[in-house]
Structures are given as C-alpha cells and as structure tokens.
Amino acid sequence: MITPLDALIAIIAITLAIDLFLVFRPAATHGSGGRLLAFLGIFLMPLLITGMAFDTHMETSKQTEYCLSCHTMLTHGLSLYVDDKEYIPAVHFQNHRVPKEKACFTCHTQYTLYGDYAAKMRGLRHIYYQYIGTIPDTIKLHEPYNNRECLHCHEGARSFEEQSIHTGSPGQMDSIKRNEISCLSSGCHDIAHDAMKLDRVQLWEPYDARYRPAWFLDTLARSLAHIQPSHIVRSPAENSTPAASPDATSNTESN
Amino acid sequence: MKRTLNKLERRIRKAAAMIVIGLAGTLASLLIFHPLSFIGFIIVGIALMLFANVYFLYALIRGPGKERAIEQAATQEVITMQPEEGGKTEPEIKPELTPEYVLAP
Incomplete structure (x- = not known):
C-alpha cells in the first residue's frame, strides 16, 4: 500500500530529476516546452512539496514517540503508566481515552483555529531549550490548563x-x-503527570507487547533505575489467557 | 558552436540548483525521525525553495537581459537590410548600439 510519505518521496524524486536536468541543460528553457518544465520544476512542484512536507512533519511531530524523543520528557511519558486512577493523564492513556500514538498532543494542543500551529510553535521553544538553552528543573505549562x-x-x-x-x-x-x-x-x-514523584508510585505494565513501546521499556531500564521492580504492576492477564484486553485492568476511569 | 547562456537561463540554472539542494534537505528531513529534522526542513527546505521560487519569478520578470536584446536587435537589422525591389537598401529600424553591446564574432 502506498502511504502519503511514499507519494511525497516519489514527487520529490521526479522534481529532483527535472531540476537536475535544468541545472545541466538550462538552454532547454529556450523553447516553450522547456519553459513549462522550468515552471513545473522550479515553481509549482516545489510549492506543492513544501506544503506536503510541512504537513507530514506536523503529523510526525504529533506522535507520542516524537515528544518523548527528548530525554527530559521520558518521565512524563512514564507517568502515563502510573497505576493510580487519580493520575488524569494515566487514566486517559491506559483506557484509550486518547489515541496512544498521539497521547501528548491530544491534551496539549489548543482546540482553536490554528491551535495546532500554536502548539508546534511552543514545541520549537522546547527544542531551543533542549539543544541550546537551559532545561528548567521543573517542567511547567506555559499557561494554566x-x-x-x-x-x-x-x-x-x-x-x-x-x-x-x-x-x-x-x-x-x-x-x-x-x-x-x-x-x-x-x-x-489536580494530579496530572507529577513526574517528580514517580519513584513513589506503582506502574502498570501492559500484558500486550504492542502497548509496551520501546521508549517505555528504555525508560524503565535506563532513566529510572531507582524504580524497584516491585513498583511495577503487571497486568492480571499475564498469568491467565494471553487474549486479554489492556482495558481490563483495575485502573478504569470513573467519569 | 557552443552558445553562451543568457541571463534568464543562468538565473534559471541557479534557481534549479537551489531547488535541488532544498529538495535534498527536505528528503533527508523526512527520512530522519528526530526533532531537529523539522528545524532542518524549515531552514534548508522551506527557506531555499521559497527563495528559489522568488528568484525564478524575478528571472522571468527581468527577462533574458542585454545579450538577448542584442540578439533580437541584430536579427531585426538583418531582416530590414534585405534589398527591396529597386535594389535600394533602406534600413527601417537601426538600433543604436553602443560599443559594449556589440557581440564578439
């Protein structure tokens, strides 16, 4: 099946071929066919590609793994597995109230016109803090939720x-x-991620391997070595039938 | 004989080269899953391609430049210098060319 990314790469390849031809044979634009080719290869298709690539990048940057690719955010990601229904993000994530692949973005975007772009502009500031600036000790929201x-x-x-x-x-x-x-x-x-207190809470480890993403396991293994194995609650289904749903846990949302 | 490129063609070549670099950057940013790939796309991809777009439009507006004008003028003069019925040559249009505009043989 052809994905949008495959289509975009194909369009980029065609445009690259046209532009390379124009670089080596610019005299081809002498005729009307060459001018049309130049208009396509230098003006129309690059504009189309810019729009499509921007949209692809926007979609990529909404992924949970993308947000958690910064080491600083791993504890926030791990808080989605807290075995406590008082933790609002955890309850939403574990019970599929939010899409797992867009867990961060679903709650941290603004549901307004251009809210997605405003969220991504804040994301650019996060990248600045991550690579150039200083990461604050306590990560807070930019404005009240x-x-x-x-x-x-x-x-x-x-x-x-x-x-x-x-x-x-x-x-x-x-x-x-x-x-x-x-x-x-x-x-x-009032309890959201509470990422600073993760060493005092129990974590839920889903039975189904599909719901134990790499970043979750990595974080368990590397970043939070101080979390004792006894703090990890495995799904009850682990000891019974393997066909159990990850929703069938003690951690269900009350409202 | 190898024809020299006029300004329009040279500008189109430059714009195409910028698009090639921009496309390569865009392609790399799409294939690399990293927060900085978005920044790379904005800086390399968007900036270069939009600049190349504007440069291409500028090239179209400015046209082929002096060389092409001289070519056209020379062609026009050759046409008007054709002998008429009475054998008398009367150039109708005689563009005034300054020495710097004269083409090398």
Missing part, C-alpha cells in the same frame, strides 16, 4: 453531564464550561 481542551471531548458526554459533582451547585456546570472553575486546579482533578 484551559478547560476547553477537556471539554473538547467531555462536553455533552453523559458521563460528564450527569456527574453529580459537576452539577452539584447551581451554575457550576456553566462555570466549568466558561473556564471559571478549572478542571485541573480546583481540587478535583
């Missing part, structure tokens, strides 16, 4: 709308939706 990102999925969901804690007092739901009451910092869902 906006309820908009939570409500992108939860708004209108029965489990959210009927939750008594959300509708407990008059106008509470409206305050949540207007971002006047923060989901994360109002004492309700």
